[in-house]
Amino acid sequence: MQKIWQEAEAMQPELVERRRDLHRHPETGWTEFRTAAMVVKELQALGYDVYMGSDALVEAEMMGLPNNEVLEKAMARAVSEGADAALVEKMRGGKTGVVGVMKLAKPGKTVAFRVDMDCNDVEECTGDTHRPLAGGFRSLHTNAMHACGHDGHVTIGLGLAKMLANHKEELAGTVKLIFQPAEEGVRGARAMVATGIVDDVDYMFGGHIGFKATKADSLVCLTGGFLATTKLDASFKGESSHAGAAPEKGRNALLAAAASCIALHSISRHGQGASRINVGVLQAGTGRNVLPDVGLIKMETRGANTEINEFMVSEARRMIQASAAMYNVETVISEAGGAPACVADHELGAEIKALAEATGGFGEVIDYMDLGGSEDCSYFMERVQQKGGRAAYLMYGTEIAAGHHNSCFDFNENCLHKAVAMLTELAIAYTNK
Known part of the structure; x- marks a missing residue:
């Protein structure tokens, strides 16, 4: 355990750099061409089997798509900002979902992690105390801002991908990393679930930076109250x-x-x-x-x-x-x-809490909090539960500069490596169940 946490902490500068790059280049729902292309490249380099475009979602189930003009402009912008043009072309029509799959030689369970990628339709603030402005990573795009922490979520997901690739010998079964578009407006998950990607999943984990977990160095092991x-x-x-x-x-x-x-x-x-x-x-x-x-x-x-x-x-x-x-x-x-609504698995939450406390990685481990809102990770969680699997949603504690979806939102980046380490622990523990 200690080795994993040390490795994750050593990764922190890399995580901060990636988060700030993503924050500078936010993309709204179904236009995450640059972000998704980055994810594809990283996963392929790490040896994952990668599914994207029409292989990662069902077009007929995509909800709330922008018009073609918006999509085309977003594709062009992504390429101008460094995205691989061939990969962007494969995502034409807003098909920006990505799935990375790693199958291990040792038999075991199938464990999936879901990450959301999109930003908000928010014009980022320009106040003197706003750290992204002072640090040079304020959004470059008009009326688009990572005001909910999804830049951090993508960063955590790719950090997890790297850690798991480095710890193959400790894993078993199959790991699936699901990078979902269009969470804002709860539009994107249904189209990915419709592919059957989680139908064989034994354990499903989602998570969020901050939200109601606004204390640094803390972890909420189970979140309920999904409306x-x-x-x-x-x-x-x-x-x-x-x-x-x-x-x-x-x-x-x-x-x-x-x-x-x-x-x-x-x-x-x-x-x-x-x-x-x-x-x-x-x-x-x-x-x-x-x-x-x-x-x-x-x-x-x-x-x-x-x-x-x-x-x-x-x-x-x-x-x-x-x-x-x-x-x-x-x-x-x-x-x-x-x-859909989603029922929290309190038994699984208790298991996560015991594991989190055993790692010693958090100053405070909280067993449960109520979300009091909606999140379309519930599509994945509900499908896994319907198929006999188990699912949990965590919250990674951090101070926030302003509320989620606020133009001055920002978070303490120290939560990034802690989330990566904890999810790595979960992958090792639950693929070996």
């Missing part, structure tokens, strides 16, 4: 007319969209557990003297379990359709993202 969620977009199409001369000839999509917003927030909450609904975007109309013929709302539902969330979705669809009918406009409702 099921669905992200919906509803577009409204009416008929425009002159607002002064012939308002009676129009069909008002703005009013239909606005009425939907009010109706959605009036949905009864569920008595069997937590339920949530929120309209985050309302756009409508074309001009002040034109009766509005177009409208759009972007919203989400959440539930303590999948059934509660499905109740909220069903009611949301009903409210939207009724509001559209009331104003005699058409509506199209599309799913832009989603994730």
Whole structure:
């Protein structure tokens, strides 16, 4: 154990350099061409069997894709910033998922680790106290920032890949490293799960920097409280007319969209557990003297379990359709993202805690925390559990400069090598189960 922690600590300068490079070059969901190309190159160099592009996800299951113009510009930018053009081409259409597989000679269990890669649609702050600005690694891209720590997650994943390649003799079975696009908006996991990549997995591990674990040198061994969620977009199409001369000839999509917003927030909450609904975007109309013929709302539902969330979705669809009918406009409702609820395996959490305490690598080991939000790692975890495997989600403790998704977000990079060491310990322990 001590050797692994020493090796991981010696890797810290390399981890910091990579994290800062990723922070400087953030890529939003389904446009992670540079990041994914880097991952492919690293995994191939370390001897992993690498699956990417159409081999790593099912196109029909991809949710919330940007339009082709956005994707093409992102591909060109990635190549201009050093990405391998041939690899980027294989990811055309936003197919930026990557899986690295290492099969060991010694029989054992199949253990998978999931890493998310995308950034947020956030313009990074320019305050004097913002460390990425002072350190020269502030985002180079407009309205794109690693404001949730996924730059750290990719760094940890690649650090783990290197450690496992260096410790093959201690491993058994099969290790799978899953680098997932489009976690923000919970859009990316479903398409990767649909390939069957985790159907044979015995143990599945995910994790996150910070979030509720905001104390340095700490580890949360098990995270629960994953709310099921669905992200919906509803577009409204009416008929425009002159607002002064012939308002009676129009069909008002703005009013239909606005009425939907009010109706959605009036949905009864569920008595069997937590339920949530929120309209985050309302756009409508074309001009002040034109009766509005177009409208759009972007919203989400959440539930303590999948059934509660499905109740909220069903009611949301009903409210939207009724509001559209009331104003005699058409509506199209599309799913832009989603994730199921996930049940925490407390027995597995206790095992992780015992292992973490035995390593002596953390000042504080916490057995459990509630997430209180949604994360599409739950797709992987749920599938593994359905197939008879076990799954856990950890949190790597670190101080944060501002809350997640805040323009001044930053974290203490000392958590990087500790996470790498702990995940290496898990890989060794659980492939040999």
